[in-house]
Amino acid sequence: MTICFNKKDLLEEQAIEEFAGVYKKCGYSVLYTSAEKEEGIRELHELLDGKTTAVAGPSGVGKSSLVNRLQPNVQMETGSISRKIERGKHTTRHSEIIPIAADTYIMDTPGFSTLYIPGFEKEDLQNFYPEFKEYEPYCRFKGCSHISEPDCGVKEALAEGKISPLRYENYKLLYEELKDVKKY
Ligand SMILES: Nc1nc2c(ncn2[C@@H]2O[C@H](COP(=O)(O)OP(=O)(O)OP(=O)(O)O)[C@@H](O)[C@H]2O)c(=O)[nH]1
Ligand SMILES: [Mg+2]
Ligand SMILES: [Zn+2]
Numbered sequence: 001m002t003i004c005f006n007k008k009d010l011l012e013e014q015a016i017e018e019f020a021g022v023y024k025k026c027g028y029s030v031l032y033t034s035a036e037k038e039e040g041i042r043e044l045h046e047l048l049d050g051k052t053t054a055v056a057g058p059s060g061v062g063k064s065s066l067v068n069r070l071q072p073n074v075q076m077e078t079g080s081i082s083r084k085i086e087r088g089k090h091t092t093r094h095s096e097i098i099p100i101a102a103d104t105y106i107m108d109t110p111g112f113s114t115l116y117i118p119g120f121e122k123e124d125l126q127n128f129y130p131e132f133k134e135y136e137p138y139c140r141f142k143g144c145s146h147i148s149e150p151d152c153g154v155k156e157a158l159a160e161g162k163i164s165p166l167r168y169e170n171y172k173l174l175y176e177e178l179k180d181v182k183k184y
Helices: 013-025 041-048 063-070 122-128 130-138 153-159 165-181
Strands: 002-005 029-032 052-054 096-101 104-108
Touching (some): 013 029, 063 104, 122 165
Parallel strands (some): 052 104
């Protein structure tokens, strides 16, 4: 599985490598693009070839801008980032499927601001952190959430630098978000 990070042009070379390293260690491939500077677009085309793919990501990361680079014959609307809230403005309001090559389609989708997927429970989240798996046998409790339980193998691995703090902090953030959804 490959994760595409857009807006490469806004990152320093060192940050690019650090960031890619974190995700590669977790078993993902990483592709950096810049829709603005037209970088990585050919590689992205190759990855998508022969498949139907949906973009997914927060509002304002440049999903529609990438779609426009992949298919110059369409012009999906793009929107600037709000300076005040430092987020996108939810420019794309509906999903649209666009042919970009033979048997190859890309679907532009609205960005999200929280991770709310019907039926997706906070307990499911850790399945998307494959690097936690090998430390789970060291958790005292079965079904440990690795958040506040004592004797947690994942938190021990974190303390020993075996798990990336960036990944763990993201996990915690998303876990809290999914927990809050339940209240409504
Ligand atoms: N610096 C930089 N800016 C970019 C890049 N790609 C897109 N942008 C800018 O980011 C802003 C948001 O781009 P969009 O393509 O509208 O983002 P989106 O992900 O489709 O946003 P939503 O439709 O709201 O989900 C625009 O101002 C783009 O010009 C990039 O590679 N580098
Ligand atoms: Mg968009
Ligand atoms: Zn645990």
